Amino acid sequence: MQGTIHGLLDWQPLCRFTREMPNDWPEGHGAVMVMEAGEIDEITCTRCREEAGLMLANGVLFCT
Secondary structure, three states: OOOEEEEEEOOEEOOOOOOOOHHHOOOOEEEEEOOOHHHHHHOOOHHHHHHHHHHHHOOOOOOO
16 A cells, blocks of 8 residues: 555554544555564654554563
């Protein structure tokens, strides 16, 4: 998919660009669930990547 890929936690983007569910997002926006550290590499939204990195550093996400 082309466009911006956001990281989701509890179905909300980490960058908080919207409160809508992913199916209702504007065209060009997609998402991956952020359950494990490996999914961080798929995130292209800069703010979501930063938030996921902080979560990993603080032990909220775990490397598998």
